Every structure is written in C-alpha cells, then in structure tokens.
Amino acid sequence: MPNPPHHANTHTRRTVLKSTTVAAASTALLPDAASGAASPAAANPGDVVRVTLSVNGRSRVVDVEPRVTLLDALRERLGLTGTKKGCDRGECGACTVLVDGERIKSCLTLAVMRRGSEITTVEGLADGDRLHPVQAAFIRHDAFQCGGCTSGQIMSAVACVREGHTGSEAEIREWMSGNLCRCACYQNIVAAVADAAREVRR
Amino acid sequence: MKAFGYTQARDAADAVSLAHRTPGAGFIAGGTDLLNLMKDGVQRHDHLIDVNRLDLAAVTGTATGLHIGGLARMRQVAEHPAVRKGFPVLAQALLASASPQVRNMATIGGNLLQRTRCGYFRDTASACNKRAPGSGCPALAGWNRGHAVLGGSEHCIATHPSDLAVALTALDATVHVLGPGGPRRIPIGEFHLRPGDTPNVDTALRPAELITAVEVPNSRTATGSRYLKLRDRATFEFAVVSAAAALHLDGRTVRDVRLAFGGIATTPWRSPDAEAALRGRSLTVETISEAGRALVRDAVPRHDNGFKVELVQRALAELLNGMGGRR
Numbered sequence: 001m002p003n004p005p006h007h008a009n010t011h012t013r014r015t016v017l018k019s020t021t022v023a024a025a026s027t028a029l030l031p032d033a034a035s036g037a038a039s040p041a042a043a044n045p046g047d048v049v050r051v052t053l054s055v056n057g058r059s060r061v062v063d064v065e066p067r068v069t070l071l072d073a074l075r076e077r078l079g080l081t082g083t084k085k086g087c088d089r090g091e092c093g094a095c096t097v098l099v100d101g102e103r104i105k106s107c108l109t110l111a112v113m114r115r116g117s118e119i120t121t122v123e124g125l126a127d128g129d130r131l132h133p134v135q136a137a138f139i140r141h142d143a144f145q146c147g148g149c150t151s152g153q154i155m156s157a158v159a160c161v162r163e164g165h166t167g168s169e170a171e172i173r174e175w176m177s178g179n180l181c182r183c184a185c186y187q188n189i190v191a192a193v194a195d196a197a198r199e200v201r202r
Numbered sequence: 203m204k205a206f207g208y209t210q211a212r213d214a215a216d217a218v219s220l221a222h223r224t225p226g227a228g229f230i231a232g233g234t235d236l237l238n239l240m241k242d243g244v245q246r247h248d249h250l251i252d253v254n255r256l257d258l259a260a261v262t263g264t265a266t267g268l269h270i271g272g273l274a275r276m277r278q279v280a281e282h283p284a285v286r287k288g289f290p291v292l293a294q295a296l297l298a299s300a301s302p303q304v305r306n307m308a309t310i311g312g313n314l315l316q317r318t319r320c321g322y323f324r325d326t327a328s329a330c331n332k333r334a335p336g337s338g339c340p341a342l343a344g345w346n347r348g349h350a351v352l353g354g355s356e357h358c359i360a361t362h363p364s365d366l367a368v369a370l371t372a373l374d375a376t377v378h379v380l381g382p383g384g385p386r387r388i389p390i391g392e393f394h395l396r397p398g399d400t401p402n403v404d405t406a407l408r409p410a411e412l413i414t415a416v417e418v419p420n421s422r423t424a425t426g427s428r429y430l431k432l433r434d435r436a437t438f439e440f441a442v443v444s445a446a447a448a449l450h451l452d453g454r455t456v457r458d459v460r461l462a463f464g465g466i467a468t469t470p471w472r473s474p475d476a477e478a479a480l481r482g483r484s485l486t487v488e489t490i491s492e493a494g495r496a497l498v499r500d501a502v503p504r505h506d507n508g509f510k511v512e513l514v515q516r517a518l519a520e521l522l523n524g525m526g527g528r529r
C-alpha cells in the first residue's frame with residue numbers, strides 16, 4: 001500500500017504549497033474547530049486540512065490530507081516516532097495510543113477525525129525523568145527483546161491497568177491480546193502488567 | 203490510500219443528505235474496517251462523511267427492550283448493565299470480538315456492515331464476484347477453509363464475519379435506518395443478504411442510508427442467552443464456528459429457543475429447523491443432536507471446510523449442555 005506523500009517538515013510543506021499550489025492551498029486550508037469556525041469541517045480530495053491535535057498536553061498543528069492516519073501524523077509530521085507502525089491494519093497493536101484516556105489503534109483512524117481529542121503517546125507517559133509505573137515495570141521485568149511492540153504494549157497496559165483488567169494472569173492475557181509480540185516476551189509482559197497494577201493501586 | 207474528500211456531518215439528516223448528493227461518498231464511523239479496505243484498494247470512496255459527532259451513541263434499556271444507538275461503541279454496549287443482565291449473548295459476543303483497542307473504536311452500525319474476511323475478496327490481485335462482479339470466485343475451487351457450508355451460491359461462498367450480528371439474530375433484533383426517503387426498520391433476518399446472483403450486495407441497506415439504531419426486544423429467551431465462539435487461537439481472532447442460543451427452559455423443557463450461527467454461512471445463520479427440533483421438548487442428548495442434524499441438513503461442504511459440518515454440531519451441543527442440557 002503506497003502511503004500518501006510525506007513532507008519532512010513544515011518548511012518543506014510550506015515551500016511545496018507556495019511554489020506549486022498557492023491558489024488551491026489558500027482555499028483548501030480549512031479552519032479547525034479550535035479556531036471557532038462555525039461550519040463543520042469539509043475538504044475535497046487532495047485538499048490539505050489544518051488539524052489541531054492535543055498531543056501529550058501540548059497543542060500541535062498539522063496540515064494533512066484527510067487520508068493521513070493519526071499514526072502517520074504523529075510519526076511523520078510531529079516527529080513522535082515512539083508510536084510504531086507494525087501492520088498498519090489494526091492487527092498488531094504497535095500503534096496503540098490513548099485518545100481521551102481510551103486505548104485505540106492509531107493506524108485505523110484519521111488525523112482529521114481526532115480534532116480536539118486529547119492524545120497520549122508513549123512520549124507523554126514519563127513525568128520528566130520519572131518513568132510511568134508501567135514503563136518502570138517493563139524494565140524491571142525485562143518485558144521486551146527487540147522493542148518493536150513495546151510502546152504499544154506499554155500504552156495498552158496503561159489502559160488495561162486503569163480499566164481494572166488485571167485480576168489474574170488469564171485476565172491480563174485476554175485484555176492485552178490486541179498487542180502482539182513477535183519476540184514472544186508474553187510471560188514477562190504479563191508479569192510487568194501485574195506488577196504495575198499493584199504499584200498503581202498502592 | 204487513494205485521495206478522498208472529507209466532511210464531518212452535523213446530525214443524521216445532514217449525514218444522509220451529504221451521502222445522497224456526494225458522488226462516491228461513504229460514511230466513516232470507527233474506521234476499523236473501512237480504512238483497511240481503503241488502504242488495500244478494495245473499497246474506493248471519493249469522499250468520506252464522518253458520522254462520529256452524531257448524537258446516536260446512547261444505549262438505553264427501555265420498557266420493551268434495548269435501544270442501541272448506531273454509533274455506540276462495541277465496548278460501551280458490552281459493558282452496559284442492561285445488556286449484561288438482559289442480553290448476555292450480546293455482551294459475550296462483543297467481548298469475544300476483536301481487541302480492546304478495536305472495541306473502543308468500532309461502532310454497532312459499522313460492525314453490522316463489516317465486509318467478509320475472505321482472502322480473495324481482500325486481495326485486489328484476485329478475482330472475486332463480491333468485489334468485482336463477474337470476475338469469478340476462486341474460493342469455490344481454491345482455499346476455502348474459512349468459507350461457508352450454508353447459504354452459498356455458485357458465485358460466492360464468503361462468510362459474514364460479525365459476532366455481534368449472530369447474537370442479534372438470536373435476539374430477533376431490528377435495525378433502524380434513516381435514508382433520503384425517511385426512516386425504516388429492517389428485521390435482522392432480512393438485513394444481511396445471501397450472495398445469490400449478486401454477491402456484491404451484502405445487505406438490504408440502500409444507498410445513503412444510515413444505521414441510526416438497533417432495537418432488541420426483551421424476552422425470556424434473551425435473559426437466558428449465551429455465545430460460544432471457536433477460534434484458531436485462544437483469542438483476538440475471527441470465528442471458525444460460533445453459536446448463539448437464546449433459551450427459555452422450564453425445568454428441562456424448552457419453552458422457547460432461538461439459535462443462530464457464525465462462520466458456517468454466508469450470512470448470520472438462524473436455523474428454524476434446529477429450533478423446531480427442540481421447542482416444546484426436553485433438552486437431552488438426543489434432542490440436541492437432532493437439532494444439530496437439522497441445522498446442517500442442507501450443508502454443502504467444500505474441499506477444505508467440511509470439518510465445519512461436524513464442528514458446528516459439537517459447538518451447539520457444548521453450548522446447550524452448558525445451558526442445562528445435562529442437568
């Protein structure tokens with residue numbers, strides 16, 4: 001599946017718009033909800049839409065076509081590469097982020113659909129140098145090998161603990177089942193989630 | 203993914219009217235099936251109408267039953283106290299579906315409209331009568347382990363993958379839709395269509411129609427309902443075979459029963475014959491196996507899926523035994 005074209009940074013994006021599509025861009029850049037525009041968002045195919053996302057407590061603006069997924073907006077536009085792309089089909093969980101506190105797969109949603117939502121990525125978990133209890137538990141329990149699935153596992157675990165689905169090993173396995181680990185670190189991941197749940201409840 | 207336009211609909215009427223007048227438009231709810239299909243070029247909309255802001259997400263227990271908004275999320279429905287108490291098969295089917303992340307995103311309307319997981323359908327390099335009418339069905343003579351033994355035609359044997367739809371079929375639900383011509387109701391048994399000569403048409407939904415709600419009537423069978431899903435791995439997988447039973451038992455006598463099945467048919471499969479083999483009779487090993495035989499009487503097994511004929515009968519027996527058949 002070819003991805004929509006990416007632009008390395010805002011500067012490049014602007015340059016492209018300026019040099020090639022000035023007229024189109026000026027009509028296509030739509031005001032977002034936060035700016036108080038009254039009419040609902042609308043864009044034509046190929047239009048670039050200005051989307052304000054709230055990511056890890058900071059307001060971030062991205063100019064994207066409607067077809068850009070939240071995952072690609074985070075990674076390619078905002079440089080937040082902690083969120084991983086595994087399958088891009090909702091099957092592996094590597095792209096898990098929290099939206100308004102709930103875990104979702106960011107490869108299966110569009111950035112334009114998430115205006116005004118509060119998004120938390122793995123970069124937003126630690127408090128300065130103090131790791132989130134789930135992050136610390138993953139390190140204590142050596143709950144990864146290659147790390148490809150880890151940020152998704154951690155984001156999913158944060159939600160799993162918050163949802164209270166950590167009563168037993170079987171319950172943790174069921175409620176963490178949307179996150180696959182090709183290195184098969186499941187034993188240690190389950191231990192880390194159980195430990196983090198105890199830590200958080202304390 | 204091909205480029206597409208995007209509009210956020212304000213309300214249901216706005217969404218329907220946008221869909222009606224915008225060429226190549228489709229609704230996007232959770233996006234969990236649609237975006238996969240769009241990425242793979244299986245579905246190619248020119249414009250997506252975002253229905254997520256519509257006020258259609260409430261789940262309410264009413265005097266006569268359950269009202270589920272078309273935009274309610276799978277998780278929300280599974281957790282709802284009225285669902286867990288009065289319609290356990292629904293909560294069980296939802297919790298056995300997909301993953302926690304997908305259930306946070308996916309809606310009830312979108313779930314009913316999810317497309318088949320048939321590998322030929324999802325691979326644009328393959329022929330497929332459902333995706334490209336007239337191109338042929340490679341599953342008939344090809345790899346058909348996941349395919350249907352009931353309800354197929356010479357043009358298509360793809361199964362419908364929804365667990366929710368199987369549960370709703372056992373609960374006699376009604377789908378409420380709003381279209382350019384106004385609202386109408388579709389009984390769940392008439393919602394999903396067998397492939398026949400037009401496998402490209404999955405459902406009775408007409409162009410630009412929006413699912414606004416699903417209504418489920420209260421009943422004694424609903425209260426005593428259960429779901430059993432058999433998968434190739436323990437969890438996070440579609441059904442190989444599934445069974446939903448809604449049962450009203452009086453001692454060992456079956457007062458009333460509704461049986462629906464997934465994984466074996468081209469649509470969520472209600473079996474009146476299997477129900478008739480049980481209704482008014484005692485729930486015993488004999489009547490249960492009679493029901494199982496009635497269920498598969500017209501089965502047409504293919505090269506790789508013949509095992510389902512046996513498996514679904516065992517699933518039914520397992521489910522009913524757990525509901526009082528052996529006591």
Ligand SMILES: Cc1cc2nc3c(=O)[nH]c(=O)nc-3n(C[C@H](O)[C@H](O)[C@H](O)COP(=O)(O)OP(=O)(O)OC[C@H]3O[C@@H](n4cnc5c(N)ncnc54)[C@H](O)[C@@H]3O)c2cc1C
Nearest residue numbers: 090231232233234235236300309311312313315364365413
């Ligand atoms: C990894 C994975 C595993 C899964 N496992 C399971 C499983 O085990 N069991 C199971 O049952 N399902 C499973 N699913 C499927 C999942 O349940 C569906 O993708 C989901 O329910 C679709 O809902 P949605 O809101 O995301 O729909 P979308 O993807 O937004 O839309 C799907 C279709 O419905 C249309 N649509 C959506 N809402 C409406 C409406 N209100 N009115 C009219 N049209 C509408 C859209 O136009 C589109 O054509 C799985 C999905 C994934 C990605």
Ligand code: FES
Nearest residue numbers: 086087088093107
């Ligand atoms: S990248 Fe989103 S689930 Fe795999």
Ligand code: FES
Nearest residue numbers: 145147181182183
């Ligand atoms: S640590 Fe390698 S995929 Fe999980």
